[in-house]
Amino acid sequence: MDTPRHQKYQRLIDYCKNLPPLPTAVVHPCDRSSLTGAIEAAQMRLIAPILVGPRERIEAAAREAGLSIADYPLMDAPFSEAAAELAVQLVREGRAEGLMKGSLHTDELMRAVVKKDSGLRTGRRVSHCFVMDVPGHPDPLIITDAAVNIAPTLEDKIDIVQNAIDLAHAMTLPEVRVAVLSAMETVNPKVPSTLEAAALCKMMDRHQLSGAVIDGPLALDNAINPEAARIKGIESPVAGRANVLVVPDLEAGNMLAKSLSFLAGADAAGIVLGARVPVILTSRADSVVTRLASCAVATLVAKARRESGKTMG
Template identity: 65%
Template sequence: MPSSQASPPSKYEHLIARAKEVKPATTIVVHPCDETSLRGAIEAAEIGIIEPILVGPTKKITEVASAFNLQIAKYPIVDAPHGEAAAAKAVELIHESKGEVLMKGSLHTDELMREVTSSKTGLRTARRISHVFIMDVPTYAETLVITDAAINISPDLDVKRDIVQNAIDLWLQIGRGTPRVAILSAVETVTSKIPSTIEAAALCKMADRGQITGGILDGPLAFDNAIDPEAARIKGITSEVAGRAQILVVPDLEAGNMLAKNLIFLAKADAAGLVLGARAPVILTSRADSVRARMASCAVAVLCAHARRTTTALPGT
């Protein structure tokens, strides 16, 4: 017999609801030349959280819209012959203040990020660019942010400082209060045999000295005592973060990527994705994303854009 137990409500609903309360963000959608990427942008526009500008080959975009009955007549299209040209044009539009957010379409992530990170024409600031997964894990009470699992392969201490600060700034921008930040390693004790434990301790001291602001840090913490109160109790760890983490900072990309995908495929988590630290938030979506994950990615980017409207300087500038 089918279970009568209702599915837990999505933790993304409050983000989407909040995004609906602010001005829609003008969003440059880069090369939306398949159903998933074009539909995602149109659906976000239809619920009133973004105002899309479609950048890519006009003929291909209109063919996709026609094939899947997507209504795009009221959205401007900026013609660009292929993915690389679309990415370059999208970055140019951000520089011209014609958009507040970038959204990846059906081009490769590398094509888009190459233009975003270009030292000459890109969207760099003094802050290191990093990626966050904003995760809805059904078995965990908190929304979880995992960083960095997509851009910085083996970050050193200075890069980790920016990764942590980017994630804290995001948490504050989406109105979630002061975040509890766990710096993850394999163990919860500092040892020279595991360099990530030393860097975790250093990051916590940097927070004590005001080099990282806005969050409560603890580390090193193993994954279990970061997210499970009983595991933290058994290990004798007492802190505001242990067992109740909201942001998980991983040692490197490999660890973060495996952790995020484990939660997605084994714990049936949803994962919204965003690139931070640039002159505009960048929405990275995947064909495997659920509808609500795509909407959550847009909602978080919109809330970031809204927060930037009220400040006079970009992060790291």
């Protein structure tokens, strides 16, 4: 966990060890992987878990993993959708300040989160951010949206961008530099993502977005590589130095994140923003340090939300 590959995550985790653990409803942790991740985060005082799901299955998963869960509240719910609804209710009652996905489908959890009357909606659109720890890259990279919004409109992207900017501030990045990605760095009327990128940049100029410097359209190479930006003659405070990457759609984002994971050895902590509380999305393939980093990011988001009085995520 303390290898150079994980230094950026380790800094986040170490910082959060000094903060109060985040009261977190862990939804349907009915397999070894999801339950172990929650308990390890609890042992590092990143979260204070409330286990929500079928009691017998959770207890069986604990026995299989050799874990003691006696110290943690366990709320019995008969199946995954009921567990998601109960976890959301715990947030609405003020008993939890975060949600953590267990062994249920993301769609099942998010349906309960965005339900019109009983969910956790805010004025913001819900969106997902990967916080990538890429070996050899100096800073964490935030990629959005690669998991929730399939084909976001320009209106959707306003919230997607602002959610990511707020996340970057919660992570205490000294300067937030947003690149709106496309396949090219020039505005082309035949490529809708370039028009949306140009509009988002003008919205920042007009203070419809705030808290960052933004540029786009930018291709991936000249967004993150200074030499590529120099060769193309792009002069901006973002080109070659972006730490937030806004992708055109879910397919592009998913491919970008998985390319970094499987070809560059990157880890991908995941969080959903825009609801009343942060939602920690983990995968069974995630390493221990990635799960812990996801919890640390959620803790920082909740801390920033309390301090600002806003609902960031």
